[in-house]
Amino acid sequence: MPVPESFAPVMTDDRPATPSALVAAGYVAVGAVDDVPMLEGRRTTVRGRRIAVFRLPAGFAAIDADCPHAGGPLHDGLVADDCVTCPLHGWRIDLTDGTVVGEGARVGVHDVVERDGRIYVRPGAGDGIAGACAGHGDGTGACGPHADRPGARGPSLDGAAT
Ligand code: FES
Numbered sequence: 001m002p003v004p005e006s007f008a009p010v011m012t013d014d015r016p017a018t019p020s021a022l023v024a025a026g027y028v029a030v031g032a033v034d035d036v037p038m039l040e041g042r043r044t045t046v047r048g049r050r051i052a053v054f055r056l057p058a059g060f061a062a063i064d065a066d067c068p069h070a071g072g073p074l075h076d077g078l079v080a081d082d083c084v085t086c087p088l089h090g091w092r093i094d095l096t097d098g099t100v101v102g103e104g105a106r107v108g109v110h111d112v113v114e115r116d117g118r119i120y121v122r123p124g125a126g127d128g129i130a131g132a133c134a135g136h137g138d139g140t141g142a143c144g145p146h147a148d149r150p151g152a153r154g155p156s157l158d159g160a161a162t
Contacts (some may be wrong), residue, residue, distance in 0.1 A: 013112040027120035031160030040151035041084060044157040049123050051110055053157065054079055054095055061095035062112035062121050068105045075155060
């Protein structure tokens with residue numbers, strides 16, 4: 001499947017220079033840099049989308065929080081080699097472009113940037129079209145039935161932005 005043009009590259013830093021300019025450009029503060037330990041993920045919700053933010057040696061990455069296989073909590077997966085492994089059945093998702101290694105699927109990738117010790121996320125306009133839950137997906141990436149599963153409550157940044 002071709003990558004939609006709206007998919008933005010992650011871990012780049014050519015974004016607006018100041019927090020106020022980021023907000024004006026559509027970014028939302030989701031927490032502090034120290035809220036996400038190195039090589040771990042945290043779930044957050046931005047404009048109704050569940051997004052997993054990961055801290056990598058090269059910077060931050062943000063993808064849809066729900067695994068495209070069956071809605072597993074990607075923010076709770078193990079991170080290595082710029083990939084996260086879904087804790088449910090082991091699919092590996094490349095955090096640099098959202099591709100599922102060896103499966104021909106993809107999750108939405110979102111803009112993420114750090115400024116003044118805070119993490120800012122801007123949901124991608126075309127995300128989720130190939131990242132919908134296999135069991136309940138409707139093509140938008142929104143999965144109501146999986147929103148309340150136990151894994152969806154894993155490590156989260158919700159409430160950390162204040
Ligand atoms: S739900 Fe992620 S691999 Fe099955």
